[in-house]
Amino acid sequence: MREFKSIMVPIDGSMHSEHALQQAVYIAKLSKATLNVLYVIDLNTAVSAFERMTLDAYIPGDIDAQGKKILDHAKEVVGDLPQTEYTLKIGDPAKMILTYSKESDADLIVMGSRGLGAIKQIIMGSVSQYLVTHAECPVLVVR
Template sequence: MRVIVGIDESDESFYALEWATNNLFNGIVGGEPNLVTLVHVHPPSKRYGVAPSAIPAGPGVTAALPSTGVVDSERRAEEQISAAVLSRALEMCSNKVKAETLIVEGDPKDMLCEISEQMKVDLLIVGSRGLGRIKRAFLGSVSDYCAHHAKCPTLIVKPPAKD
């Protein structure tokens, strides 16, 4: 069985991974070990394709852009966050399921659906933050979007109820 688990910095995504490793993967299915791809999607970097640190924005007006050092620093910070998140997720998978990692850039809801289609996965697993209707309408919901747009079955793992 080929599975993708969407992982971000949230406790809900790690709970979804924990739930999946404890409840779905029981060693070997059909003689083949399960393979889980842990996918972390980070937002696009604010890369500016202009070499100088300032460009003309109109008559007598100059717009400042971040230097390449700032952009490189931002990219390194994103890579460190992704590495830390996926390292923690890989540790959770050890001795339970074979796992690989993938880091992509873009909108998480779009990228998870796109990757699951490209990789022809059997199941996409995402956590749920438990947003109410109003917050979900304004903020959007990755899990809701994936449930409606992914071309494979999608499992949304809700966190345990808080007392």
């Protein structure tokens, strides 16, 4: 049986990601693991193509504030669980989650089955499917 010392949970503010966060907290408590909560700002969906060309690595305050608000809500859900880290990244969510899981030496990724996108809700979300296929550690997809 694999021991979990570092659990990563990517969140996006959806109900599915909140259920995944609750499951990750439960597993972290049982295994006394570090919990890494990650929110990725996807500028491709948050900002129009024209705005992306003019931003040049600048993140509009409202987008940054939205990410911080989602992480603040995650802190409320997690409560006083020791060894919990909260991270805000910018980039393609699937690739950023995969990269961060390697950087943080995650033993387990716990994530929601679907995110906020309407089209993605038809089948398992494209991000979760990408991670199930490419991650080096187990991925628990929570419905």
